[in-house]
Amino acid sequence: MVIVHVFIKIKPDMIEPFKAATLKNAQNSVKEPGILRFDFIQQEDDPLSFLLVEVYKDSNAVAQHKETSHYAEWRQSAGHMIAEPRKSIKYVNIFPEDKEW
Amino acid sequence: MVIVHVFIKIKPDMIEPFKAATLKNAQNSVKEPGILRFDFIQQEDDPLSFLLVEVYKDSNAVAQHKETSHYAEWRQSAGHMIAEPRKSIKYVNIFPEDKEW
Numbered sequence: 001m002v003i004v005h006v007f008i009k010i011k012p013d014m015i016e017p018f019k020a021a022t023l024k025n026a027q028n029s030v031k032e033p034g035i036l037r038f039d040f041i042q043q044e045d046d047p048l049s050f051l052l053v054e055v056y057k058d059s060n061a062v063a064q065h066k067e068t069s070h071y072a073e074w075r076q077s078a079g080h081m082i083a084e085p086r087k088s089i090k091y092v093n094i095f096p097e098d099k100e101w
Numbered sequence: 102m103v104i105v106h107v108f109i110k111i112k113p114d115m116i117e118p119f120k121a122a123t124l125k126n127a128q129n130s131v132k133e134p135g136i137l138r139f140d141f142i143q144q145e146d147d148p149l150s151f152l153l154v155e156v157y158k159d160s161n162a163v164a165q166h167k168e169t170s171h172y173a174e175w176r177q178s179a180g181h182m183i184a185e186p187r188k189s190i191k192y193v194n195i196f197p198e199d200k201e202w
Contacts, residue, residue, distance in 0.1 A: 003142055005152075019195055026196040041104055041192035051106075051192060053154070091142035091152060094120055095127040 001036070001098050002062055003091040006052040014081040015047060021077040022050070028070035029054075034061025036101040048083070055101055102137070102199050103163055104192040107153040115182040116148055122178040123151070129171035130155075135162025137202040149184070156202055 010018045022040050029038040039053035056062050065071055093101070111119045123141050130139040137156040144150035157163050166172055194202070 023196050030197075038196070039194065040196040041194050044191040044193055050195075090145040092145055093140070093142050094151075095124050095139070095141040096131075 001093055001101065002056040002059055003093060004052075004054045004056070004062070005089045005091065006054065007087045007089075008050045008052065009083045010048050010050065010081050011083045012048065018050070018078055018081045021074055021081070022052075025070050025074035025078075026052070028068070029065060032061070032065060032068065034058065034064055102194060102202065103157040103160055104194060105153075105155045105157070105163070106190045106192065107155060108188045108190075109151045109153065110184045111149050111151065111182050112184045113149065119151070119179055119182045122175055122182070123153075126171050126175035126179075127153075129169070130166060133162070133166060133169065135159065135165055 019042075026038045026040040029035050034057045035055070036057060037053060037055035039051075041051050041053065043049035043051070054065075056065070120143075127139045127141040130136050135158045137158060138154060139156075140152075140154035142152050142154065144152070155166075157166070
């Protein structure tokens, strides 16, 4: 299993278009067989800061996600809304176990 | 719904006891009716850094969690293993919707 948290800071005035573009990507991503979760959440005290909680079955599923048309479309549509380079942190699950995701 | 990410940095040599104490707390916490998720994950490139992904039905559930015996036991047992003050970030969910957690 691969857990990736992707921290995204967007430009002011881009909240609604960014939410729309990323919601669409998240809705399509969870349909991929290798994706267990694709949560899209917004920081309560800083509405320009977002987090994607991406949980993949394995590293192959990560590679497959990057080849999907919805990921390409998201990069195209959301790319110019992002204020600074995305930061990612990888995690290993302790609880719950793999089969519970 | 209330989403809280709790970032915890522990002291060297405390990895295994911290994992054991926190696993026990997580296993008990997910049994609380107000808790939807209580993921316990470890940063891949920094094994002294952990994250609790806590998802509550509402702020009342947050208060109730803090009154449980397993939370009190965890604070007691894990407290001296923690290297620096815990940092928390609150999030609002965009996807999935409340009923999907």
